[in-house]
Each structure stands twice: as C-alpha cells, then as structure tokens.
Amino acid sequence: xxxxxxxxxxxxxxxxxxxxxxxxxxxxxxxxxxxxxxxxxxxxxxxxxxxxxxxxxxxxxxxxxx
Numbered sequence: 001x002x003x004x005x006x007x008x009x010x011x012x013x014x015x016x017x018x019x020x021x022x023x024x025x026x027x028x029x030x031x032x033x034x035x036x037x038x039x040x041x042x043x044x045x046x047x048x049x050x051x052x053x054x055x056x057x058x059x060x061x062x063x064x065x066x
Contacts, residue, residue, distance in 0.1 A: 025037075
C-alpha cells in the first residue's frame, strides 16, 4: 500500500508545477520569478534542503564503509 501511495505521489508531482496565471510582480518565465515569488521560492528552498539532506545522508552512509 505504501509503495502504491508513493508511486502515485511521484507520478502526480508534475501536476503541481503546471502554469498558474495571475500572481506575482515579475515576468513569468524568468529565473527572477522562480526565486522571488513565494509560490516558487518555498518549493525551491524545499528542493535545496531535500538535496542537502540526501547528500549528507549518503556521505554518512558511505564514509563508514572505508
């Protein structure tokens, strides 16, 4: 059951990033838009934190095997 849930969550993730007009002060398809608008900045920060946690966990796991 958990595997099915996570599979569906991963497969439906692109739907969360579909275009959504009517927000923000910056041009829609610029890097400034994605880093300054709260709707995108929160997701960007969460993605960066997720990558950092993953890298840290992998480094800890493989550094103990030497």
